[in-house]
Amino acid sequence: MGADQGMILLKQKKGGVTMKRMLISIVAMIMVFTLAACGSNNNNNSSSSSSPSKEVVSEAPATTEAATPADEPITLKFFTALADRANGAGKVEQDIIDAYTKENPNIKIEVEALQDEPYKAKIKVYASTDAIPDIIQSWGQTSFIKPLIDNNMLLELNAGDFADNNFVPGAMDGFMQEGKVYGLPRSADFLVLYYNKKIFDDNSLSVPTTLPELLEVSKKLRAKGINPITTNAMEGWSLPIWFEYAAQRENGDFNKIDNVLKGQGTFSGDADFLAAAKDLQELAANKALADGFLTADYGTSRNLFGQGQAAMFVMGNWEAGMATDENFPEEVRKNIGAISYPTSDKGKATDVAVWFGGGYSVSKNSKHPEAAIAFLKYFFKPENWAKQVWQGGAGTPAQSFTDYLTGQESTLQKQLVDIFGSITSSSGTPMHDMGTDEFKTKVMEAHQKLFGKQVSPEDFLKELDAAVALLK
Amino acid sequence: MHKLLSSRITIFWLVAPSLLLFLVMICLPIAMSGYYGMTNWRGVGSYDFIGLANYSKILFHDEVFWRSLWNALLLLAATLLIQHPIALLFSILVTNAGRFEKFFRTIFFIPAVISIVVTSKMWVSVFHPNFGMLNKLLDGVGLSALKQDWLGDPKLAIWCIIVVVMWQGFGYALLLYYAGLQGIPKDLYEAAELDGAGRVTLYTKVVIPLLTPMVRVAVVIAVTACLKQMETIFLMTNGGPANTTQFVGNYIYKTAFSSSLYGYGNAISVIFVIICLIITVIMNKLFSKDVGEF
Structure with missing residues (x-):
C-alpha cells in the first residue's frame, strides 16, 4: 500500500514537472511567435515608409x-x-x-x-x-x-x-x-523627331525630311562636333519603335511587322527588313547617335537635347512640355520643333508610329x-x-480634344497636333509590347546591339526571329 | 541560474528564436527558390512544373550568366591584386603621417561614407562622353586622341565599372588594414629595429605577416562584396552595353522583374547560392592555417 502510494505520489510529482515544463515551453513558444509577429509588423511599417513610392x-x-x-x-x-x-x-x-x-x-x-x-x-x-x-x-x-x-x-x-x-x-x-x-x-502616343532649330540655323543646315537627308545632316553635324541624335537607348524601348519607322520607310506598310509576329513570314530573309536594319546601322556607323547614347537613360538623353548638346531627339509626343520647361535654357526651349520621321519614296510623313499608351x-x-x-x-x-x-x-x-484648342498652344504643340491630325496609316502597339516580357527584353537587347554595332543587320534579324519564336 | 542555463530545454528555447528566424528567413526562401526554379512561373497566374530544364539551361546555354560570373571574378581579382595592396600601402603611410594622420584617415574614408547612389551617379557624369570631367580633362591636357565613350564601349565599360567599385570600397579596405596596424604591439617594432631591420624588412618580414588575420577578414569581405555586386551596376549601366557589364545580382533582378521569368530567375539564384557555398568552402580550406600568437 505504502509503496503504491509512493508510486502515485511520484507519478504526480513527475506529472507536475512535465506540466511545468510544458507550461514553460508554451510560454516560451508564445513569446517567440509574438516577438516574430511584432518583428514582421515593424518590418512592414518601416519598409512601406522608407519605400521610394x-x-x-x-x-x-x-x-x-x-x-x-x-x-x-x-x-x-x-x-x-x-x-x-x-x-x-x-x-x-x-x-x-x-x-x-x-x-x-x-x-x-x-x-x-x-x-x-x-x-x-x-x-x-x-x-x-x-x-x-x-x-x-x-x-x-x-x-x-x-x-x-x-x-x-x-x-x-x-x-x-x-x-x-x-x-x-x-x-x-x-x-x-x-x-x-x-x-x-488615357493618351495617344506617337514617336517623332524633335529638333533644335537654333543648332540647324547656326550651322546653316535644314531640318531633314528624307532619310538620305537625315544621314547627310547627321554627318555634317558630327563633323562640326555636335551630337546629331539622342534617345534613351539604355532603357531601350524607343529603338524598336524607331525600327518600325525604318521598316515602314522601306516597305511602305506598318502591318508587315505585325504579320511576322503573328507567324506569317520571318524577319531574316526579307530584303526590306534587312534594308531597314542597314539604314539604322549606317546611322550608327556614321556616329549619328549621340556619344554614349547606349548608356543614356531617359533623363540623360532628354537633358542632352534640352541643354542644346544634341540637335535631334527621337522621343514620344508626350515631351511637348519641353517647350515650356524652365529647366532648359530659353534659346533651346523657344527653338524646339517636331517632325514625323524622315520619309522615303515608300513611306510618307503621314505614316506615323502611333499607339495608345x-x-x-x-x-x-x-x-x-x-x-x-x-x-x-x-x-x-x-x-x-x-x-x-x-x-x-x-x-x-485618347479622346477628341478639338474643342479645347485655345490658340495659345506653343509652336511645338501645334506641330504635334498637325502630325497627329494628318495620320493616314499607323503602326499600332509597338512591336516589343506585343508579346511576353521575355520577348520584350530580347527585342530591346537585339536593337541595342544593332545600334551599338555589336551584331550585323543579318544577325539582328535572326535575333528578332529567335525572340518571335518565344511567343509560340 | 547556472542550473537553469545548463538545462538543455532552456538552451533550446533561448536559441530557438534566432534559429527559427534563420530557418524561416534563409533556408525556407532558398528551398522555395529551388522549387520555383523548377517551374516556368511568370510572376502572374498559374505555372507548370518543368523539372531541371531551367537549371540545365543556365549551366549549359546561358552565356549572360557565365559572363556575369566572370565579371564578378574579374572584379574580385582587381580588388585583391590592385585595391588591397594600395590600401595596405596607404594604411602604412597614414599610420606614419604624424600630425596629418587624422586628416588623411578622414579623407580616405569619405567615399565609403557617401551613398552608393550618389557616387555611382557622380562617376556616370565623370565618364560622360560630352560633359564628363574625364574627357574634358583629356582635352585640357592635349590628349584628345585618348577620349573615349567610357561606359558605352563594350570593351572599356567593365574596366570603368571595376575602377568605380574599387574606389567605392577603398575606404573600408584602408580602414581594416589601418585597424590591423594599430593592433600590432609597438615593442615588436622596437625589437625589430634593435635587431637592425630596415624599414622595408620591418614591414615585409614583421608587420605584414602579423597582419594576416586582418588580411583574411578583408579578403572575405572583398569576396562577398564582389559576388554580391549589384547596386553600382544597376545605377551605372544596368548591365549594358549588351550585357558586357552584367553581374549576377543585377541579372537575377533583370530576369525576374524585367523579363518576368520568375522561375528562371529563381533557378539562377539557387545556382548562385551553390557557387557561393563552394567558394566559401574553398576559402575556409585556404585560411585554415593558423598564424600563431603575438
Missing part, C-alpha cells in the same frame, strides 16, 4: 453638412505610373483626383505612384498576392494586360458607360480581349467597383482629362 492621400476636409448619412466612406486605392505629381500628366491626374474627392467627401483616394519599371515590377507583386489596387494604370499592350486578363484579375467594363467621353475610334482596341473591354486609354483598369477584387467606375467616368469627362492634359501641354489625350 510616393503615397499621397487626397482627403477633402470633412464637412459634416455635405456628407449625408447615406454616403458611407469609401477608400479607393489608385496605383499609377505617373510618378511626378507636380508636373505634366501626373499633376493633371492628381488635380482631377483632388477635385473629385472635394466634390465627393465620402470618397478617399489613396494614390501610389511609381516610375514605369518599378511600377510594372510592383504590379506583379500585387498580382501574385491577389491584392491589385482598385484602380490601376494599365497599358493596352499584350505584354502588360494579357496576363492580368487571363488570370481573371481585371473587371470587365461596359463600353456603353463611356460613350459620352469621345474616345478616338480604335483607342480601346488594345484593352479589349474577346470583345470585352478591360481598360480605358497608358490607361486605367479596375481590379476584379475591388470592394467598391461602382465607386471606381464612377470615378473613371468623372476622370474621362472631356472637360477633365482631355482638356486639362492638352492645355497643360502634357500629352495628347
Whole structure:
C-alpha cells in the first residue's frame, strides 16, 4: 500500500514537472511567435515608409453638412505610373483626383505612384498576392494586360458607360480581349523627331525630311562636333519603335511587322527588313547617335537635347512640355520643333508610329467597383482629362480634344497636333509590347546591339526571329 | 541560474528564436527558390512544373550568366591584386603621417561614407562622353586622341565599372588594414629595429605577416562584396552595353522583374547560392592555417 502510494505520489510529482515544463515551453513558444509577429509588423511599417513610392492621400476636409448619412466612406486605392505629381500628366491626374474627392467627401483616394519599371515590377507583386489596387494604370499592350486578363484579375467594363467621353475610334482596341473591354486609354502616343532649330540655323543646315537627308545632316553635324541624335537607348524601348519607322520607310506598310509576329513570314530573309536594319546601322556607323547614347537613360538623353548638346531627339509626343520647361535654357526651349520621321519614296510623313499608351483598369477584387467606375467616368469627362492634359501641354489625350484648342498652344504643340491630325496609316502597339516580357527584353537587347554595332543587320534579324519564336 | 542555463530545454528555447528566424528567413526562401526554379512561373497566374530544364539551361546555354560570373571574378581579382595592396600601402603611410594622420584617415574614408547612389551617379557624369570631367580633362591636357565613350564601349565599360567599385570600397579596405596596424604591439617594432631591420624588412618580414588575420577578414569581405555586386551596376549601366557589364545580382533582378521569368530567375539564384557555398568552402580550406600568437 505504502509503496503504491509512493508510486502515485511520484507519478504526480513527475506529472507536475512535465506540466511545468510544458507550461514553460508554451510560454516560451508564445513569446517567440509574438516577438516574430511584432518583428514582421515593424518590418512592414518601416519598409512601406522608407519605400521610394510616393503615397499621397487626397482627403477633402470633412464637412459634416455635405456628407449625408447615406454616403458611407469609401477608400479607393489608385496605383499609377505617373510618378511626378507636380508636373505634366501626373499633376493633371492628381488635380482631377483632388477635385473629385472635394466634390465627393465620402470618397478617399489613396494614390501610389511609381516610375514605369518599378511600377510594372510592383504590379506583379500585387498580382501574385491577389491584392491589385482598385484602380490601376494599365497599358493596352499584350505584354502588360494579357496576363492580368487571363488570370481573371481585371473587371470587365461596359463600353456603353463611356460613350459620352469621345474616345478616338480604335483607342480601346488594345484593352479589349474577346470583345470585352478591360481598360480605358488615357493618351495617344506617337514617336517623332524633335529638333533644335537654333543648332540647324547656326550651322546653316535644314531640318531633314528624307532619310538620305537625315544621314547627310547627321554627318555634317558630327563633323562640326555636335551630337546629331539622342534617345534613351539604355532603357531601350524607343529603338524598336524607331525600327518600325525604318521598316515602314522601306516597305511602305506598318502591318508587315505585325504579320511576322503573328507567324506569317520571318524577319531574316526579307530584303526590306534587312534594308531597314542597314539604314539604322549606317546611322550608327556614321556616329549619328549621340556619344554614349547606349548608356543614356531617359533623363540623360532628354537633358542632352534640352541643354542644346544634341540637335535631334527621337522621343514620344508626350515631351511637348519641353517647350515650356524652365529647366532648359530659353534659346533651346523657344527653338524646339517636331517632325514625323524622315520619309522615303515608300513611306510618307503621314505614316506615323502611333499607339495608345497608358490607361486605367479596375481590379476584379475591388470592394467598391461602382465607386471606381464612377470615378473613371468623372476622370474621362472631356472637360477633365482631355482638356486639362492638352492645355497643360502634357500629352495628347485618347479622346477628341478639338474643342479645347485655345490658340495659345506653343509652336511645338501645334506641330504635334498637325502630325497627329494628318495620320493616314499607323503602326499600332509597338512591336516589343506585343508579346511576353521575355520577348520584350530580347527585342530591346537585339536593337541595342544593332545600334551599338555589336551584331550585323543579318544577325539582328535572326535575333528578332529567335525572340518571335518565344511567343509560340 | 547556472542550473537553469545548463538545462538543455532552456538552451533550446533561448536559441530557438534566432534559429527559427534563420530557418524561416534563409533556408525556407532558398528551398522555395529551388522549387520555383523548377517551374516556368511568370510572376502572374498559374505555372507548370518543368523539372531541371531551367537549371540545365543556365549551366549549359546561358552565356549572360557565365559572363556575369566572370565579371564578378574579374572584379574580385582587381580588388585583391590592385585595391588591397594600395590600401595596405596607404594604411602604412597614414599610420606614419604624424600630425596629418587624422586628416588623411578622414579623407580616405569619405567615399565609403557617401551613398552608393550618389557616387555611382557622380562617376556616370565623370565618364560622360560630352560633359564628363574625364574627357574634358583629356582635352585640357592635349590628349584628345585618348577620349573615349567610357561606359558605352563594350570593351572599356567593365574596366570603368571595376575602377568605380574599387574606389567605392577603398575606404573600408584602408580602414581594416589601418585597424590591423594599430593592433600590432609597438615593442615588436622596437625589437625589430634593435635587431637592425630596415624599414622595408620591418614591414615585409614583421608587420605584414602579423597582419594576416586582418588580411583574411578583408579578403572575405572583398569576396562577398564582389559576388554580391549589384547596386553600382544597376545605377551605372544596368548591365549594358549588351550585357558586357552584367553581374549576377543585377541579372537575377533583370530576369525576374524585367523579363518576368520568375522561375528562371529563381533557378539562377539557387545556382548562385551553390557557387557561393563552394567558394566559401574553398576559402575556409585556404585560411585554415593558423598564424600563431603575438
